[in-house]
Amino acid sequence: AIALDTSPSELCAGADSISICLSKGLGAPLGSVLVGESEFIRLARRARKRCGGGMRQAGVVAAMGLYALQNNVQRLAEDHLRAKRLAHALGAMGFILPRDGQVDTNLVFFALPKDADISVSELCERLDREYGVKIGGGYSRPGDRNINYIRAATNMGVDDEGIERTLEGIEWILSGGGK
Numbered sequence: 513a514i515a516l517d518t519s520p521s522e523l524c525a526g527a528d529s530i531s532i533c534l535s536k537g538l539g540a541p542l543g544s545v546l547v548g549e550s551e552f553i554r555l556a557r558r559a560r561k562r563c564g565g566g567m568r569q570a571g572v573v574a575a576m577g578l579y580a581l582q583n584n585v586q587r588l589a590e591d592h593l594r595a596k597r598l599a600h601a602l603g604a605m606g607f608i609l610p611r612d613g614q615v616d617t618n619l620v621f622f623a624l625p626k627d628a629d630i631s632v633s634e635l636c637e638r639l640d641r642e643y644g645v646k647i648g649g650g651y652s653r654p655g656d657r658n659i660n661y662i663r664a665a666t667n668m669g670v671d672d673e674g675i676e677r678t679l680e681g682i683e684w685i686l687s688g689g690g691k
Contacts, residue, residue, distance in 0.1 A: 514588040515616045528552070537588055537618055538580040539668045543573050584668065591618035591666040594675050598664060601679050605686070610653055610661070618666040621651060623659045628686060632660050635685055642690065643681035645674070 529548035534540035606625035632649035651661040
């Protein structure tokens, strides 16, 4: 809704159920919200119990989720801007970006430049070890099955300095630095 500049109610108007994750972007340590008709919720609860789902002290988790919803929704726009900045810089460095580099939310998918002399797994491992930056590889997209995409997610734990550190690390590692 934030990325589309529309209200959640307008975005979800045609849906009969909605699931919202409260962690990562919203900053809650865990939790999701499931919304739907009462029969749907009854069946979802039943399925959860059959799979062993259940939680003690759920009120504490609910309080953290409520805080995240009341205080962190509008700041998602900051994550989206940082993701766009990251994608733009990666594109300028020769990385392959799906959708011509268009990024709508806090997720950036990119693939190594064709002339890169490093594997996706090595880049991810070195970024984590040398720069404290956690990104994941091994993603593919329909129609792009031969491309091994890397995913970077901006969230409230990633500030402008974190984006700079990520780009600095990627540039250093790709240039053969530290080998």
